Amino acid sequence: MDKVLLQKDGNVAIITINNPKALNALSTEVLQDLEAAVLDVKNDKDIYAVIVTGAGEKSFVAGADIAEMKDKTVEEAAEYGRFGNKVFRDIETLEKPVIAAINGFALGGGNELAMACDIRLAAENAVFGQPEVGLGITPGFGGTQRLARLIPVGLAKEIIYTGRNIKAPKALEIGLVNALYPLEELMPAALKMAKGIAKNAPLAVAASKKAINEGLNQTIDGGIATEVAEFSGCFATEDQKYGMDCFLNKVKEKQFSNK
The missing domain is CATH 3.90.226.10 (2-enoyl-CoA Hydratase; Chain A, domain 1)
Structure with missing residues (x-):
């Protein structure tokens, strides 16, 4: 290049x-x-x-x-x-x-x-x-x-x-x-x-970007449905469990695995 x-x-x-x-x-x-x-x-x-x-x-x-x-x-x-x-x-x-x-x-x-x-x-x-x-x-x-x-x-x-x-x-x-x-x-x-x-969970950032971009071309109800789908999908990731454990245990320096 x-x-x-x-x-x-x-x-x-x-x-x-x-x-x-x-x-x-x-x-x-x-x-x-x-x-x-x-x-x-x-x-x-x-x-x-x-x-x-x-x-x-x-x-x-x-x-x-x-x-x-x-x-x-x-x-x-x-x-x-x-x-x-x-x-x-x-x-x-x-x-x-x-x-x-x-x-x-x-x-x-x-x-x-x-x-x-x-x-x-x-x-x-x-x-x-x-x-x-x-x-x-x-x-x-x-x-x-x-x-x-x-x-x-x-x-x-x-x-x-x-x-x-x-x-x-x-x-x-x-x-x-x-x-x-x-x-x-x-x-x-x-x-x-x-x-x-x-520093944030990469999969969660990607899901947020997708929800924003797709939601802009939908009705508010369609956009909310997209958000719920992306939100709930995060609960299948290791990063969600790790991030919430860190919060509950007051761990400030996090290292997400992108999984």
Whole structure:
């Protein structure tokens, strides 16, 4: 994987988009490497949380590769869109929680990648936007769908229709990101959060993610049924018995087995 780096720090995986000369733009090669990295993390039972970030200090992901897209036919564009969406859905549905550490520009496909993650932490210099209409296209990697689910629909439409960028404080104000940090503090904060998540029972975290994601597309009654199924399923795990024993015996330092 030349365009994506995968590092592991204990039970945390760090996926870095490594195309800084192009501001980490999402070429087909980058998407293919990202797909491979996500598959690696998915299959690694010792990884309990994931961080996605961009190389350098300017850009998380500045968008898709416009030079590569420019001359695509309708059929080629559809294939490209389906592939990008497939990779982002792999991230969104990954059993392990994913934190986006947004270290600069998150435009177009970059904002779409961030939105596919569970939690978004951003540097104070980060800039967000969906500028596609200024290029004669729509967002193509889930932007029209996820943005309107994350923030008020009217704001999502304004951002997409105008193509204007928004700065980090505005992104925090409207709920697009969870928190802001000075650039030098961003990765330490993301790593601290990821390691905090990884200390909890991995199967319970995965079940919580599934219940939230599936429940968002159901009625409240359907969502509650999903939650009850995930909740009760935890009682078949060793981690449930261990976690409750630790609580009753006042054991603070726990080591879940992921079983």
